[in-house]
Amino acid sequence: MPHMPIIHEVQDYESWKLIFDQAADMRMEAGGCSYQVLHYENDPKKVVYLSKWTSLDHAKAFFESERVLNIRKAAGVKSPEFTYLEELEAGAVRVL
Numbered sequence: 001m002p003h004m005p006i007i008h009e010v011q012d013y014e015s016w017k018l019i020f021d022q023a024a025d026m027r028m029e030a031g032g033c034s035y036q037v038l039h040y041e042n043d044p045k046k047v048v049y050l051s052k053w054t055s056l057d058h059a060k061a062f063f064e065s066e067r068v069l070n071i072r073k074a075a076g077v078k079s080p081e082f083t084y085l086e087e088l089e090a091g092a093v094r095v096l
Helices: 013-022 024-030 056-063 066-074
Strands: 002-009 032-040 043-053
Touching: 002 056, 013 024, 013 032, 013 043, 024 032, 024 056, 032 056, 043 056
Parallel strands: none
Antiparallel strands: 002 043, 032 043
């Protein structure tokens, strides 16, 4: 399953999160399957968005679209660097 880690700076997390949540249906329709949102321990404005997608083509089409570019601008996000990853292996160290 393709993975998409994005690290970007946000001006205000709560404002960013509101717009992020409003785009949930759009991500799902584009092929988004799941996500996690994290931030740097010492820099809460640096947000890490990890997501899984149905295909790399779907992820690229979504993140590189004009519509998503405009949403990032409205959310106060500096343009991130995109990394598209294909999973080779997954496992668990210990069952939690």
